[in-house]
Amino acid sequence: MVVTKNLEDKLLNVKVEGRLDTATAPELEAELAEVLDKADELVFDLEGLEYMSSAGLRILLATQKKMGLKGGMKVTNVNDVIMEIFEITGFSDILTIE
Amino acid sequence: MPKKTIKEMSASERRRHSLEAKTFHAVLMVSLLLGIVSLIMGLGLYAYSLGNQLIKDSFNLTASLKMVLDGSIDISGPCRRTVDIYHSLSEEEKAVQDEAYYERYSEIAQDPTVISAGRVLKDFYDNNNVGDIFIAMYDEETCTLLYIADPDEKRPYPTGTWEEVEERELRRFLSWDGKGTLYDLSYTAKYGWLCTTGVPIYSHDGNICAFVLADVSLTELFNGMRGFVTNYVIATAITVLLLGYLMKRHIKKNMVVPINEIAGAAEEYVRSKRDSGATTTNHFEGLKIDTGDEIENLYLTLSGMENDLNNYERDLTKAIKDKERIGTELNLAMRIQRDMLPTIFPPFPERPDFDIYATMIPAKEVGGDFYDYFLIDDDHLCLVMADVSGKGVPAALFMMASKILIKTTSMSISDPAKILERVNNQICNHNSQEMFVTVWLGIVELSTGKLTAANAGHEYPMIKKASGQYELIKDKHGFVMGGMENMKYTSYEIQLEPGSEVFVYTDGVTESTSEREELFGTGRLLEALNSKAFDTPKEVLDNVIRSANSFVGKAPQFDDITMLCFSFKGPNAWLEVEKAKTEAQREDKYMKELTLEATITNIPKVTDFVNEELETLGCPLKVQMQIDVAIDELFGNIAQYAYDPLTGPATVRVEVEDDPMAVIITFIDHGKPYDPLESEDPDTSLGAEERNIGGLGVFLVKKTMDDVTYEYKNGQNILRIRKNM
Numbered sequence: 001m002v003v004t005k006n007l008e009d010k011l012l013n014v015k016v017e018g019r020l021d022t023a024t025a026p027e028l029e030a031e032l033a034e035v036l037d038k039a040d041e042l043v044f045d046l047e048g049l050e051y052m053s054s055a056g057l058r059i060l061l062a063t064q065k066k067m068g069l070k071g072g073m074k075v076t077n078v079n080d081v082i083m084e085i086f087e088i089t090g091f092s093d094i095l096t097i098e
Numbered sequence: 099m100p101k102k103t104i105k106e107m108s109a110s111e112r113r114r115h116s117l118e119a120k121t122f123h124a125v126l127m128v129s130l131l132l133g134i135v136s137l138i139m140g141l142g143l144y145a146y147s148l149g150n151q152l153i154k155d156s157f158n159l160t161a162s163l164k165m166v167l168d169g170s171i172d173i174s175g176p177c178r179r180t181v182d183i184y185h186s187l188s189e190e191e192k193a194v195q196d197e198a199y200y201e202r203y204s205e206i207a208q209d210p211t212v213i214s215a216g217r218v219l220k221d222f223y224d225n226n227n228v229g230d231i232f233i234a235m236y237d238e239e240t241c242t243l244l245y246i247a248d249p250d251e252k253r254p255y256p257t258g259t260w261e262e263v264e265e266r267e268l269r270r271f272l273s274w275d276g277k278g279t280l281y282d283l284s285y286t287a288k289y290g291w292l293c294t295t296g297v298p299i300y301s302h303d304g305n306i307c308a309f310v311l312a313d314v315s316l317t318e319l320f321n322g323m324r325g326f327v328t329n330y331v332i333a334t335a336i337t338v339l340l341l342g343y344l345m346k347r348h349i350k351k352n353m354v355v356p357i358n359e360i361a362g363a364a365e366e367y368v369r370s371k372r373d374s375g376a377t378t379t380n381h382f383e384g385l386k387i388d389t390g391d392e393i394e395n396l397y398l399t400l401s402g403m404e405n406d407l408n409n410y411e412r413d414l415t416k417a418i419k420d421k422e423r424i425g426t427e428l429n430l431a432m433r434i435q436r437d438m439l440p441t442i443f444p445p446f447p448e449r450p451d452f453d454i455y456a457t458m459i460p461a462k463e464v465g466g467d468f469y470d471y472f473l474i475d476d477d478h479l480c481l482v483m484a485d486v487s488g489k490g491v492p493a494a495l496f497m498m499a500s501k502i503l504i505k506t507t508s509m510s511i512s513d514p515a516k517i518l519e520r521v522n523n524q525i526c527n528h529n530s531q532e533m534f535v536t537v538w539l540g541i542v543e544l545s546t547g548k549l550t551a552a553n554a555g556h557e558y559p560m561i562k563k564a565s566g567q568y569e570l571i572k573d574k575h576g577f578v579m580g581g582m583e584n585m586k587y588t589s590y591e592i593q594l595e596p597g598s599e600v601f602v603y604t605d606g607v608t609e610s611t612s613e614r615e616e617l618f619g620t621g622r623l624l625e626a627l628n629s630k631a632f633d634t635p636k637e638v639l640d641n642v643i644r645s646a647n648s649f650v651g652k653a654p655q656f657d658d659i660t661m662l663c664f665s666f667k668g669p670n671a672w673l674e675v676e677k678a679k680t681e682a683q684r685e686d687k688y689m690k691e692l693t694l695e696a697t698i699t700n701i702p703k704v705t706d707f708v709n710e711e712l713e714t715l716g717c718p719l720k721v722q723m724q725i726d727v728a729i730d731e732l733f734g735n736i737a738q739y740a741y742d743p744l745t746g747p748a749t750v751r752v753e754v755e756d757d758p759m760a761v762i763i764t765f766i767d768h769g770k771p772y773d774p775l776e777s778e779d780p781d782t783s784l785g786a787e788e789r790n791i792g793g794l795g796v797f798l799v800k801k802t803m804d805d806v807t808y809e810y811k812n813g814q815n816i817l818r819i820r821k822n823m
Binding site: 023050051052053054064068080081084089090094 | 699727737785789
């Protein structure tokens, strides 16, 4: 998993590539923890993400809860597999997916 | 030579010594004695009375003769003249009584008074049974008897015949006072015993001039006596023999035979007892003895005794049997008690994740120490170490009851403190003997190494942690069990790591006493435990025993020495086992297996392994992604929770089905039993604020896979997912 962060004027762009799973989720969590307080708005770019397991969902949910109080959170470039996961878990209703 | 008993004698000897013979002899002896005495007395009496009669008759004859003479014939003249002539003769003239001598008395002999007196005498002689009857005079001077008239024709004593007489006779006759019977007994060679009776004839001047004398021979009397004796002896002998014979028969019938019967019965009794060990006999009872005396009494007594002995023996046999039975049963009970302790090591050879060794060295007397270990389920091992108060059978019984109660209760209650509380109450309910038991009880969750334990007044456990050293764990002691109802106990938890060991023991170990009366103590025990690293629990215990023995020396062992060592290897110990199994199954065509330590870092290895298989099947990428997610969820769960805080192995198996084409992936682990399908699905309709993050993974798997099943089997969680292609 590769995480690329870009914070521009309170807008945080986070690009996640590879696999977001049990093993890698803590890494993303740590990365986010560093910058999340500084951002009001967050955009996840999942274009390069192959799949996501519930560990990733946990992070998305936790982040959504935090960002929902601020400027909000968007998830972009979701592939089929991940979209199906969002749909199955009801995350498609919670997240703002573009 | 020792005296023979009647039993050792021959038949003839026995006859001689028998009661019959003795009776017979006794009768003979007594009869003989009596016979002799009575014979002597009879003879005496006979002789006395008959003799007396003879003498009296003879005397009366002389008296009546004298009276006849006194009335008719005066013979005093011729008498005096005869005496005178006799006196006038010289010694020489008297010496020879020849015709010349008699010539001198012829004139007197021819005297008519003499002749007529002779005639009277003759008359008397003829008519009476006397030896001789004559008239004669004793001459004091010459001590002779001078015959005056003697009519005996066969043996004539002419007038003037003299013969010497005993002076005693002479004096008696001459000095007779006229009272009683005048007689004299004398023995003559010629006539034998003679009795001479006589009556004096007085002359006119009142002097004795002669005697009428009669001789009576006693020989006849004695002859009569001889006959009497002969008859008497014959009669007596016959009587005695008859009497003896009858007595003998009587004795034989009434004594000898019954006594022999009794003796025979006694012999039979002894023989039957000795040879066949008969318990019920009726040797005496069978006899028919009806003598009505002491022998019958003896028979009745013996018969009663036999009966009593039979009863006694029956009772005794029963008592002995009872005792034997009780002894056997007691031994059996002891063995059952001993067998209650598991003694097969290793007790769970199929389990690589732990090892146990325990031992009890019993003291002389049976004690109540016990240990126990058993799997409550595949994931929970219960360890028990206990010590019942007291010794002997009561302690053994109490131990059995306690052990069973603890085990059965442990099967249904998982908290050690609660187990002890329940068992304590159950013991208290039925503890009339006020016995108690100290117990340490621990339950190890084998998949995680979590030891939960509680202590009811027992010795502190020794636990070896990761540091590699045994430590005394001063756990919270509850009250001994059986002491008081409704006691509360406290469970405590200790996390065991792979390599941890638990050593529990009874006070028999720490209170082993040396010859110098020193206690082995926990200090020395700890020293022994930490003296080096041991490979197996058995080595640990052996070393403790060695140390204790060398410390105790020759002092006797007072108490049971009971110890248990549990060695925890950790769930990862399964890894090699499972890997070996996987290796064995690698040949299988459509089944691929991978066994590895379940860690998060190992997830990619699993994913790669499965993907490789999926690729050969031409699995669509989307399906592969879904499966990868499922692997992440499921294997991740095992890695994070199954062995927490330890790690253990997991096996992932990939199988392919043809119709319809499907992939089946199985996740197997030795972790604590956990069915992920049991938890409720998360409510996916809730908003972000209300959503919980738990349960999503499994939910995802359920939704993306075509079938998910779970089972717990052989200590393993088996989760199977199926994805149709």
